[in-house]
Amino acid sequence: MVNYQPFLSKDTSLLKTSEIRDLLKLTEGREVISLAGGLPDPTTFPAEDIRRIADDVIKEESAQALQYSTTSGVLSFKKELVNLSKMRGISSISEDNIFVTVGSQEALFMIFNIFIDKGDYVAVENPSYLAALNILRARQPNFIGIDVDPKNGTNLDQLETKLRQMKQENKKIKMFYVIPTAQNPAGTTMKLEDRKRLLELASQYDFIIMEDDAYGFLVFEGDSPAPLKALDKEGRVIYTSTFSKILSPGLRLGWVVAETDVIKEMEIYKQNVDLHTPTLSQYIAREAIKRGVIMNNLPKVKNTYIEKRNVMLQAIEENFPKEAKWSRPVGGMFVFAWLPKGIDTTKMLEKSMANGVAYVPGSSFYYDYSGKNTMRLNFSYPSKEQLRRGIETLGKVIKEELSAS
Ligand SMILES: Cc1ncc(COP(=O)(O)O)c(C=O)c1O
Known part of the structure; x- marks a missing residue:
């Protein structure tokens, strides 16, 4: 078979795959609660x-x-x-x-x-x-x-x-x-x-x-x-x-x-x-x-998301270590968390996935790949129960990582 790599244009080789899409592939067919995606809740679609x-x-x-x-x-x-x-x-x-x-x-x-x-x-x-x-x-x-x-x-x-x-x-x-x-x-x-x-x-x-x-x-x-x-x-x-x-x-x-x-x-x-x-x-x-x-559907979308955001924030409050900081978004679909500096969320991901929960390591969202201690957590797609369980597991993983660092 032809190896196409040497044929690629310079511009193509500069394109990066989306880390989120790569990550979602890893969760396919596995029992993983994914806080990694960015999908709207399908029950909000006015089908x-x-x-x-x-x-x-x-x-x-x-x-x-x-x-x-x-x-x-x-x-x-x-x-x-x-x-x-x-x-x-x-x-x-x-x-x-x-x-x-x-x-x-x-x-x-x-x-x-x-x-x-x-x-x-x-x-x-x-x-x-x-x-x-x-x-x-x-x-x-x-x-x-x-x-x-x-x-x-x-x-x-x-x-x-x-x-x-x-x-x-x-x-x-x-x-x-x-x-x-x-x-x-x-x-x-x-x-x-x-x-x-x-x-x-x-x-x-x-x-x-x-x-x-x-x-x-x-x-x-x-x-x-x-x-x-x-x-x-x-x-x-x-x-x-x-x-x-x-x-x-x-x-x-x-x-x-x-x-x-x-x-x-x-x-x-x-x-x-x-x-x-x-x-x-x-x-x-x-x-x-x-x-x-x-316009008629927006109140339903907003209600769904504020409820889910509240579930996620409550669970974070109860399970994340005191040293962590996180956003309290007034809109959108994500909470962003800043963990204590010693934690590298990219390294921690494998362990987290092994425990059944995925998130996006925050460094991909920094142009210079800094922000190694950060993570993005999606609340729009998982069910409330998944949000509770996912954050509880994640909290344990973070605390273990913290005591090991
Ligand atoms: C900030 C922001 N801009 C743009 C987009 C692109 O969305 P779409 O191409 O579906 O309009 C997204 C999707 O999640 C987003 O979060």
Whole structure:
């Protein structure tokens, strides 16, 4: 058989597999409670509504819904996305500012490829979303890591200090990739005054912001602050969000809100990738917005997740050692834990899996693979009983590791 390794392009060899997907493979067919994934709870999918919509769309609009469509997205869907974005406080936009993507993952892939060259300075939160970091890693930028504190969130003092230092050295950050609301994985939410300050810094030091609002609609405690895009007066923010957490990830739908210049670049790029996002998915999601399915279903999603978060937090409180710290997420699907410094969560994983519980070691979420003592724990998918048992087991494993270190 041919060995394809020597034939691979240089770009391909830079792509990393997702550690989470590799990990999930290890748990297949085994009696393991997985706190490692990031799947929504399937009981939150409005399946019956989607069935009815799909039926209607195929009965009444099959000529269009089953056809090729435009690269930037189906116009009637983009109009509904203007309305949906308004519900996040993003106003003064038209369908020309909207671009439909195959999940927000494709939006991140396209934007990082459109804007980032080898050697560019790109700021990311430390930790940040693993799959976004992997796209960026392949672009070979110089990363600037901005720490995320479990209580105070993204450290803008640190960002400002770095910007000032870099200015003296004639260097410039090109882009800051940031998840201001229900940060994945750290679970923090940036305060409104910090959002305003970040935009001021972006203006003063002239960088663009890639805002990932994947969990913007999924804040289940307190208010969900306006996204940066809603506060953006200079068009510096490129915003993306997704249907994966509010309707169904299987539809593979995300969208971007940006200046028309950015939308044009995305159009050229996507023509080369996949021509357009599946038309049928767009018709279904359009109707789901129009008929109020998403907004009517959100309270159920939020209730499910706040209950599960509470179960996980309670279990952590009871079972983790006193020296550990963890986030108290007000939205999203994850708790992030900072264990005592001596513990290496990657090394501990094998033991944990042998005891029947999987998690994601936190170092993968750090651009520099630091954060060796951290872990990400998913509460959206496991049952409450699994959450209780999983955390109890994990607590024992951590305590054993601690006494051995
Ligand atoms: C922060 C963040 N951004 C983007 C995504 C990508 O999701 P999708 O491609 O399903 O929209 C995810 C998925 O978990 C995420 O957590």
